Amino acid sequence: MSASVSTSSIDLDKVPSRGFARIWGRSQSVIPSLAAVLLLIAMLVYAELAYGRVFHMGTMSSLLVSFAPTIILAVGMTIVILSGGIDLSVGAVVAFTSVAGVMLMDIGVNGWLAIVLMIVFGAMFGLVSGVLIQYFNVQPFIATLAMMFLARGLASILSTVPVQAPDDSPILLLATDFKLIDGPKVNDLVLTPGFFIAVLVVIGAFFFLHRTRSGRTIYGIGGAESSAQLMGLPVARTRVSIYIISGALAGLAAVVYTAEVGGKAQNVTAIGWELDAIAAVVIGGTLLTGGAGYVLGSVVGSLVLATLWMIITKDGTIRPEYLTIITGGILLVFVLLQRVLTARRRR
Amino acid sequence: MTSFLKTLVRTPWFWGIVGIVLLLTLNVIKDPNYLSLGINPTTGMLAGNLLDILRVSAPIIMIALGMTFVIATKGIDLSVGSIMAVGGAAAMESLSAAGAPTSVGAMLTAIGIALLLGAVLGLVNGLLVSVIGLQPFISTLVMMLAGRGIARVITGGQNTNATNEPFRQIANGQILGLPISFVAAIVIVVLVSVIMRRTALGLMIESIGVNPAASRLAGIRPRPILIAVYILSGVLAATGGLFTVSEVMTVDVSGTGYQMELDAILAVVIGGTSLAGGKFSILGSTVGALLIATLNKTVLFLGISAAATPAFKAIVIVVLVLLQSERVRGYVLRLGRTRSRKEAVA
Numbered sequence: 001m002s003a004s005v006s007t008s009s010i011d012l013d014k015v016p017s018r019g020f021a022r023i024w025g026r027s028q029s030v031i032p033s034l035a036a037v038l039l040l041i042a043m044l045v046y047a048e049l050a051y052g053r054v055f056h057m058g059t060m061s062s063l064l065v066s067f068a069p070t071i072i073l074a075v076g077m078t079i080v081i082l083s084g085g086i087d088l089s090v091g092a093v094v095a096f097t098s099v100a101g102v103m104l105m106d107i108g109v110n111g112w113l114a115i116v117l118m119i120v121f122g123a124m125f126g127l128v129s130g131v132l133i134q135y136f137n138v139q140p141f142i143a144t145l146a147m148m149f150l151a152r153g154l155a156s157i158l159s160t161v162p163v164q165a166p167d168d169s170p171i172l173l174l175a176t177d178f179k180l181i182d183g184p185k186v187n188d189l190v191l192t193p194g195f196f197i198a199v200l201v202v203i204g205a206f207f208f209l210h211r212t213r214s215g216r217t218i219y220g221i222g223g224a225e226s227s228a229q230l231m232g233l234p235v236a237r238t239r240v241s242i243y244i245i246s247g248a249l250a251g252l253a254a255v256v257y258t259a260e261v262g263g264k265a266q267n268v269t270a271i272g273w274e275l276d277a278i279a280a281v282v283i284g285g286t287l288l289t290g291g292a293g294y295v296l297g298s299v300v301g302s303l304v305l306a307t308l309w310m311i312i313t314k315d316g317t318i319r320p321e322y323l324t325i326i327t328g329g330i331l332l333v334f335v336l337l338q339r340v341l342t343a344r345r346r347r
Numbered sequence: 348m349t350s351f352l353k354t355l356v357r358t359p360w361f362w363g364i365v366g367i368v369l370l371l372t373l374n375v376i377k378d379p380n381y382l383s384l385g386i387n388p389t390t391g392m393l394a395g396n397l398l399d400i401l402r403v404s405a406p407i408i409m410i411a412l413g414m415t416f417v418i419a420t421k422g423i424d425l426s427v428g429s430i431m432a433v434g435g436a437a438a439m440e441s442l443s444a445a446g447a448p449t450s451v452g453a454m455l456t457a458i459g460i461a462l463l464l465g466a467v468l469g470l471v472n473g474l475l476v477s478v479i480g481l482q483p484f485i486s487t488l489v490m491m492l493a494g495r496g497i498a499r500v501i502t503g504g505q506n507t508n509a510t511n512e513p514f515r516q517i518a519n520g521q522i523l524g525l526p527i528s529f530v531a532a533i534v535i536v537v538l539v540s541v542i543m544r545r546t547a548l549g550l551m552i553e554s555i556g557v558n559p560a561a562s563r564l565a566g567i568r569p570r571p572i573l574i575a576v577y578i579l580s581g582v583l584a585a586t587g588g589l590f591t592v593s594e595v596m597t598v599d600v601s602g603t604g605y606q607m608e609l610d611a612i613l614a615v616v617i618g619g620t621s622l623a624g625g626k627f628s629i630l631g632s633t634v635g636a637l638l639i640a641t642l643n644k645t646v647l648f649l650g651i652s653a654a655a656t657p658a659f660k661a662i663v664i665v666v667l668v669l670l671q672s673e674r675v676r677g678y679v680l681r682l683g684r685t686r687s688r689k690e691a692v693a
Contacts, residue, residue: 086484132665132668132669135674136668136669136672136674136675137672137673137674138668138672139622141423141484142612142622142664142668143668145609145612145664146661146664146665146668147661148661149606149609149657149658149660149661149664150657150658150661150662150665152654152657152658153654153655153656153657153658153659153660153661154655154658156652156654156655156657156658157651157652157655157658160652160654267654268654272492275488275492278488288482288485289482319500319503319504320504321496321499321500321503321504321600322496322500323496324492324493324495324496324499325492325493325496325497325500326496327492328489328490328492328493328496329493331489331492332475332489335481335485335489336479336481339479339480339481
């Protein structure tokens with residue numbers, strides 16, 4: 001595996017000595033993320049030229065607000081994938097925690113307490129996955145696949161019909177519109193607290209990954225686990241906490257999503273969201289094998305997916321059944337791109 | 348006698364059979380007539396819960412069989428459920444386009460198209476894994492996404508239905524009182540086992556699972572074998588899709604084969620094929636598939652919502668992977684050793 005844990009530490013014997021080559025060598029791990037940024041700009045420009053009203057505050061706000069849960073999930077997924085793992089359970093955990101949370105609110109549990117409990121439930125699924133993976137050597141995708149089915153099944157045991165939170169639940173406050181910029185007619189920049197939660201999560205994850213020891217340990221585990229172990233890094237504790245964080249963020253995404261849809265929750269929501277999150281992370285330039293990548297790249301990846309979704313809705317001639325094929329295709333292209341880049345770096 | 352019992356208890360699929368018996372007992376407690384077979388007056392054919400279980404098990408046996416070899420090479424195929432939908436969609440679309448309600452030719456065309464599509468999708472998986480060298484779970488995850496989309500494109504997003512009596516007979520007809528689909532599944536299982544165990548193919552698959560580099564040095568070329576394994580999995584998944592749509596003569600593009608990949612993985616794990624790769628048990632996977640079919644039917648029979656079945660399967664899979672893990676095995680071994688030592692002292 002490549003030893004490049006960040007831009008500043010690359011294979012020393014391979015650092016080209018002069019000029020452009022050096023910059024090229026240092027910036028290789030940024031290339032996939034840069035490609036994602038270029039793709040995003042290209043897609044936005046194309047959409048603006050083809051359909052108009054894209055660089056439009058109204059369109060932008062609905063795009064950002066409706067993709068806030070995806071961004072939160074993508075942040076959690078980035079941390080898991082950086083460590084060389086995968087979490088397939090996040091979509092089902094969103095379904096379980098939203099149904100469980102809304103039902104708690106319905107039976108009169110304090111609304112804020114219910115929100116905290118939603119995040120705790122999510123963290124508990126993560127704890128189980130983490131323990132299975134770290135202490136029982138279960139492959140990450142098997143452990144989290146099991147949690148995916150457990151969470152989906154438990155959500156269905158709770159209720160197979162949509163449940164609705166009471167009208168006075170505090171969770172609904174998270175979807176209050178805040179008009180930041182009052183544009184002409186309906187062209188306003190309107191954002192919700194849910195969106196700001198997503199922004200805080202991104203900022204928090206950025207500092208956690210790049211400015212703390214635990215963050216560095218995560219890159220270390222993904223780069224080469226045995227070296228991380230030999231360096232005395234707390235591999236076991238960190239790996240379990242990675243899955244707890246991912247689960248807790250899934251719970252938080254459920255809070256934001258439930259608020260956004262007006263306090264409604266159903267056992268079949270969020271099917272396939274784990275794939276969106278994985279796609280966002282991979283498009284954003286994080287290596288699927290772990291050890292290299294950026295949380296901000298995953299945000300760009302989420303926005304690429306959001307723009308794709310917007311283009312398909314605006315276009316109207318692309319039938320929705322092509323959506324999964326296109327997402328799968330883009331995912332594949334980016335995985336192949338990573339493959340080419342890592343192969344070149346190893347040579 | 349005791350040594351025979353000991354080997355039996357150590358055989359992984361023995362516990363699968365114990366599970367089936369336990370589930371059936373649970374059903375008999377709820378309804379003492381559960382196991383009885385009778386003649387259905389309208390169709391004049393043998394009918395009963397046991398036959399239903401066998402019919403439901405046919406597609407699971409198919410995908411579990413394919414998954415067995417994929418897992419033996421240390422891979423995974425998450426796309427089997429979607430390929431089932433693609434196979435079913437292709438067959439239904441072709442039958443409804445043919446519009447020949449009794450034609451055997453139309454049935455064969457439909458089956459041919461479905462199997463071919465399954466083989467092509469399997470080939471793509473195989474190429475991604477072996478030539479490009481992507482991780483199996485991500486290649487097949489992409490195929491799982493795309494496959495569901497392809498099924499929707501084939502039918503134009505609709506749940507196509509068709510009428511063709513010969514095709515309907517696959518799941519609804521009987522040979523010697525058994526559902527044709529189940530008999531066909533068993534024939535395929537026997538055929539594949541003969542190919543795997545009477546030639547070196549099975550051994551080569553296991554050797555790739557143990558150590559791909561060492562097997563290459565031993566003269567085994569991993570690429571063609573990996574590709575073949577994924578094609579086989581794709582074809583078998585399409586077969587499973589045919590069995591499923593033949594039952595109701597409709598393809599549900601979002602429901603056919605949905606989440607069946609866990610059923611396949613679960614069946615393989617119950618059958619004692621280690622997820623770490625390197626060995627497989629065809630008989631075990633078949634028993635595992637039967638257990639899952641029984642579990643599906645039991646959950647429904649006990650009046651629990653079908654949507655809740657995944658939770659029970661998840662618990663089974665967690666228990667099984669725990670039993671396979673070194674830590675738990677070591678603990679159990681230590682327990683056994685201390686007990687025998689105590690016995691020796693006494």
